[in-house]
Amino acid sequence: xxxxxxxxxxxxxxxxxxxxxxxxxxxxxxxxxxxxxxxxxxxxxxxxxxxxxxxxxxxxxxxxxxxxxxxxxxxxxxxxxxxxxxxxxxxxxxxxxxxxxxxxxxxxxxxxxxxxxxxxxxxxxxxxxxxxxxxxxxxxxxxxxxxxx
Amino acid sequence: xxxxxxxxxxxxxxxxxxxxxxxxxxxxxxxxxxxxxxxxxxxxxxxxxxxxxxxxxxxxxxxxxxxxxxxxxxxxxxxxxxxxxxxxxxxxxxxxxxxxxxxxxxxxxxxxxxxxxxxxxxxxxxxxxxxxxxxxxxxxxxxxxxxxxxxxxxxxxxxxxxxxxxxxxx
Numbered sequence: 001x002x003x004x005x006x007x008x009x010x011x012x013x014x015x016x017x018x019x020x021x022x023x024x025x026x027x028x029x030x031x032x033x034x035x036x037x038x039x040x041x042x043x044x045x046x047x048x049x050x051x052x053x054x055x056x057x058x059x060x061x062x063x064x065x066x067x068x069x070x071x072x073x074x075x076x077x078x079x080x081x082x083x084x085x086x087x088x089x090x091x092x093x094x095x096x097x098x099x100x101x102x103x104x105x106x107x108x109x110x111x112x113x114x115x116x117x118x119x120x121x122x123x124x125x126x127x128x129x130x131x132x133x134x135x136x137x138x139x140x141x142x143x144x145x146x147x148x149x
Numbered sequence: 150x151x152x153x154x155x156x157x158x159x160x161x162x163x164x165x166x167x168x169x170x171x172x173x174x175x176x177x178x179x180x181x182x183x184x185x186x187x188x189x190x191x192x193x194x195x196x197x198x199x200x201x202x203x204x205x206x207x208x209x210x211x212x213x214x215x216x217x218x219x220x221x222x223x224x225x226x227x228x229x230x231x232x233x234x235x236x237x238x239x240x241x242x243x244x245x246x247x248x249x250x251x252x253x254x255x256x257x258x259x260x261x262x263x264x265x266x267x268x269x270x271x272x273x274x275x276x277x278x279x280x281x282x283x284x285x286x287x288x289x290x291x292x293x294x295x296x297x298x299x300x301x302x303x304x305x306x307x308x309x310x311x312x313x314x315x316x317x318x319x
Contacts, residue, residue, distance in 0.1 A: 143233035
């Protein structure tokens with residue numbers, strides 16, 4: 001039994017992996033600026049992103065694609081100097097990851113891959129909602145997660 | 150003017166290496182499960198499968214309106230959900246009209262909700278959980294042009310389900 005994944009889906013998965021790398025880098029920075037309760041959340045978020053990263057890497061490897069590597073560093077939209085700017089970086093990192101996972105949905109007819117992408121999209125929307133609430137970003141839950149505005 | 154989605158092969162083209170072997174994907178995204186037969190590309194006969202999602206989105210928005218009317222203290226918590234569900238109805242309707250090749254033929258707005266017995270926060274929790282399940286159930290089979298939209302609707306409703314908490318069954 002084999003499951004086809006075409007090149008288009010692989011490209012979308014590489015995009016999701018790149019977003020997961022960026023999110024993990026971001027959270028390392030975020031951890032340095034947020035107070036204890038948010039740091040607890042950030043660590044849980046890191047665990048979730050690590051899991052996603054390794055799942056995507058494994059899947060790409062399994063289909064014979066070379067998983068993209070993380071960049072040594074990423075440009076943040078605004079300088080991170082305090083808890084608020086750190087929270088906003090989390091909002092951005094999560095939004096980027098949501099867009100990438102939505103893109104996976106839009107580039108495959110593989111049902112299992114769609115289900116996996118939807119799970120990532122749903123769980124990421126909940127993660128993002130905490131950071132959006134903490135930074136006063138409305139709506140806390142966008143009506144169409146993964147759409148970049 | 151076409152009626153129905155563009156023709157689409159039932160399965161994506163297979164290139165030799167793009168076959169995922171069972172067992173190798175244990176640590177991956179769970180792709181090793183057998184592929185269910187075909188990827189329905191939205192058959193052109195029969196009603197548009199997105200119509201039930203529109204109906205549900207409208208009725209959810211009406212339910213939330215009724216709940217807020219009954220208990221205005223819930224406005225802050227629930228008004229964003231009402232907006233989201235109204236948004237869902239409008240966006241899904243646009244997609245239905247696009248595929249039908251017509252300009253929007255809006256489904257009738259849900260009748261102004263008469264004061265419903267049991268229109269409370271718990272009913273909203275249940276409704277949004279049902280909505281998440283219904284949309285998620287379609288994500289695997291809708292045509293590729295719709296997967297993002299249906300997935301976003303499902304993710305939004307799932308997130309509200311998580312944030313509002315599980316419905317109490319008592």
